[in-house]
Amino acid sequence: MGCEVPVDNYPAPVWGGEEVRYCVGGLYHAFAGTDVPRISVLEDISFDVASHEFLAIVGPSGCGKSTLLNILSGLMKPSEGSVLLDGEPLAGISKKIGYISQLDSLLPWRTVLDNVTFGLEFRNVKTRRAREIARHLIAEAGLSGFENNYPHELSGGMKKRVDIIRVLAIDPEVIIMDEPFAALDVFTRELLQEYILNVWKETRKTIIFVTHDLTEAITLADRILLLSARPATIKAEYDIPLPRPRSPLEIRYNLTFIDLHRLIWRDLKVEVERSRSGVRCAR
Amino acid sequence: MRDKKWPDTLKTILLRTAFVGGLLLVWEGLAAWGFADPFYVSRPSSILIDFKNLFVSGEIWPHIAITMQATLIGLILGCAGGVVTAFIMARFKLVEKIMDPLIVALYGIPKLALGPLFILWFGLGINSKIFLAFIWVFFIMYFNAYGGFKNVEPRLINAAKLMGASRAQIIFKIVLPSSFPWLFTGLRAGLGVALLGAIVGEYIGSMAGLGHLVQYAGNMFNTTRVFSTILVMTTLMMLMNEGVKFAERKILRWRPVDA
Ligand SMILES: Nc1ncnc2c1ncn2[C@@H]1O[C@H](COP(=O)(O)OP(=O)(O)OP(=O)(O)O)[C@@H](O)[C@H]1O
Ligand SMILES: [Mg+2]
Numbered sequence: 001m002g003c004e005v006p007v008d009n010y011p012a013p014v015w016g017g018e019e020v021r022y023c024v025g026g027l028y029h030a031f032a033g034t035d036v037p038r039i040s041v042l043e044d045i046s047f048d049v050a051s052h053e054f055l056a057i058v059g060p061s062g063c064g065k066s067t068l069l070n071i072l073s074g075l076m077k078p079s080e081g082s083v084l085l086d087g088e089p090l091a092g093i094s095k096k097i098g099y100i101s102q103l104d105s106l107l108p109w110r111t112v113l114d115n116v117t118f119g120l121e122f123r124n125v126k127t128r129r130a131r132e133i134a135r136h137l138i139a140e141a142g143l144s145g146f147e148n149n150y151p152h153e154l155s156g157g158m159k160k161r162v163d164i165i166r167v168l169a170i171d172p173e174v175i176i177m178d179e180p181f182a183a184l185d186v187f188t189r190e191l192l193q194e195y196i197l198n199v200w201k202e203t204r205k206t207i208i209f210v211t212h213d214l215t216e217a218i219t220l221a222d223r224i225l226l227l228s229a230r231p232a233t234i235k236a237e238y239d240i241p242l243p244r245p246r247s248p249l250e251i252r253y254n255l256t257f258i259d260l261h262r263l264i265w266r267d268l269k270v271e272v273e274r275s276r277s278g279v280r281c282a283r
Numbered sequence: 284m285r286d287k288k289w290p291d292t293l294k295t296i297l298l299r300t301a302f303v304g305g306l307l308l309v310w311e312g313l314a315a316w317g318f319a320d321p322f323y324v325s326r327p328s329s330i331l332i333d334f335k336n337l338f339v340s341g342e343i344w345p346h347i348a349i350t351m352q353a354t355l356i357g358l359i360l361g362c363a364g365g366v367v368t369a370f371i372m373a374r375f376k377l378v379e380k381i382m383d384p385l386i387v388a389l390y391g392i393p394k395l396a397l398g399p400l401f402i403l404w405f406g407l408g409i410n411s412k413i414f415l416a417f418i419w420v421f422f423i424m425y426f427n428a429y430g431g432f433k434n435v436e437p438r439l440i441n442a443a444k445l446m447g448a449s450r451a452q453i454i455f456k457i458v459l460p461s462s463f464p465w466l467f468t469g470l471r472a473g474l475g476v477a478l479l480g481a482i483v484g485e486y487i488g489s490m491a492g493l494g495h496l497v498q499y500a501g502n503m504f505n506t507t508r509v510f511s512t513i514l515v516m517t518t519l520m521m522l523m524n525e526g527v528k529f530a531e532r533k534i535l536r537w538r539p540v541d542a
Contacts, residue, residue, distance in 0.1 A: 073445060075441065075444070075445065093444055093445055093447065095447050097445070098445070099442070099445045101438070103438060105436075105438045105439055105441070105442035107439060107456075107457070107460070107461075108461075108537055108538070109460045109461070109463070109535075109537040110537070111537075118443075118446065118456075119446035119447070121452075121456070122446055122447040122448050122449075122452060123447065150536075150537045152537075152538075152539045170446060170447075
């Protein structure tokens with residue numbers, strides 16, 4: 001597959017010419033409410049994701065970003081529409097997909113090492129081999145010496161790294177991230193942005209990254225999808241032609257960055273305000 | 284932090300020992316100077332001597348063996364029954380709907396009142412004691428295990444699903460370990476009621492066992508023997524409790540210290 005092919009055209013972000021990993025067509029989703037009849041959350045969402053792309057999705061709070069990710073990860077079925085992964089319809093959970101959410105989902109009763117090997121236990125990897133893989137990843141993430149610590153003994157940023165390498169251990173082709181750094185302080189967040197950029201550069205996996213932080217989206221992504229207030233539609237799409245490698249600390253002073261930020265923020269603000277007034281109407 | 288904690292525990296232990304020692308002295312004094320009739324209240328020195336004699340003569344061992352047998356079998360069956368029932372209830376909505384009110388209602392029946400019935404059904408032998416211990420442990424374990432199974436973080440289950448875990452793997456790798464703290468609480472509480480169940484059963488009707496010993500001594504107006512047997516029961520309880528606490532510390536090592 002695309003992932004094994006060495007990528008020599010790095011750092012140019014030519015996602016357009018690559019294979020299509022995800023093909024999402026005409027997604028609609030509505031939740032059956034208990035008191036209200038039905039909440040329409042997604043409306044006519046269509047987009048493609050290229051195989052080595054870093055795609056960010058932004059949108060106002062409560063618009064349906066997590067719902068969209070749950071559908072892309074196979075956790076939920078959309079009310080209507082199709083999701084193709086590598087040309088095949090996505091039917092439920094797939095081993096090609098890794099998922100990382102805002103709160104870490106480390107198992108508190110397992111050490112760091114055993115948390116990282118967790119996913120490999122479902123892939124018939126021998127314990128010895130699994131530990132080898134885990135040790136290697138732990139060292140690469142700068143967590144050597146913490147192999148035998150329990151999650152509650154780690155800082156928030158360290159836990160997040162473990163959460164990420166646990167997904168890297170199962171070597172998925174796609175990593176879906178739902179506001180992964182939202183619960184961290186600004187400084188830790190920047191370090192992790194740098195880390196995830198590095199991971200992406202090394203592994204060239206497809207990353208779909210939801211965030212409410214526009215700066216973060218521009219810093220990381222090749223392309224940004226802007227979702228409208230609920231029910232979410234794709235309001236706009238922006239290419240981010242910033243050069244790579246990017247440094248989260250430096251890139252925000254780049255003039256193109258500033259222009260992009262202003263442009264996208266203007267559109268996003270409209271939706272945030274619409275979503276706020278929507279809440280007011282609903283009350 | 285750890286080296287500050289140690290003198291604190293030491294202090295507590297010393298104060299507690301002093302308190303209990305003081306009470307025993309008062310008791311001894313009251314009995315010695317005739318303020319209280321040793322016939323009714325015995326006295327600590329006689330109790331300790333009788334306690335020692337029970338072990339030196341070896342007379343106590345068969346009774347301990349019988350009571351412990353009923354306690355442990357009742358405990359094991361009760362825990363297994365409670366955990367399995369809780370699991371089924373937590374897993375199947377319909378069963379839960381039908382059974383939950385019934386279990387709560389059954390729990391409301393005073394177990395003590397059932398004792399004579401069990402003896403009628405299962406006889407004077409060990410089975411009636413096992414059953415009484417079982418039924419007591421069962422409910423305690425059921426409620427704890429149910430709480431544990433219902434309180435598994437959905438986040439962890441989702442993460443396991445996304446990693447490709449099967450249903451059985453989710454149960455063994457997520458649901459059970461995350462319920463361990465609850466199961467241990469159930470086990471510790473179950474230990475107490477298992478011993479209680481066995482002893483009460485023996486008390487109501489039996490040929491041997493610690494409960495039988497207490498009852499027999501009571502009938503003979505042998506207050507000292509009643510107290511020394513109670514001391515044996517308390518010692519057993521403490522030993523078993525320490526055993527479970529030790530296992531708990533080993534198995535639940537992953538929990539933050541202040542939890
Ligand atoms: N299981 C559900 N049942 C009913 N309604 C739901 C369910 N899950 C989400 N919703 C509703 O769907 C809408 C979108 O939710 P979603 O979590 O996808 O938004 P989001 O964009 O991820 O929000 P946030 O920025 O707060 O993470 C919300 O209004 C929410 O109330
Ligand atoms: Mg969300």
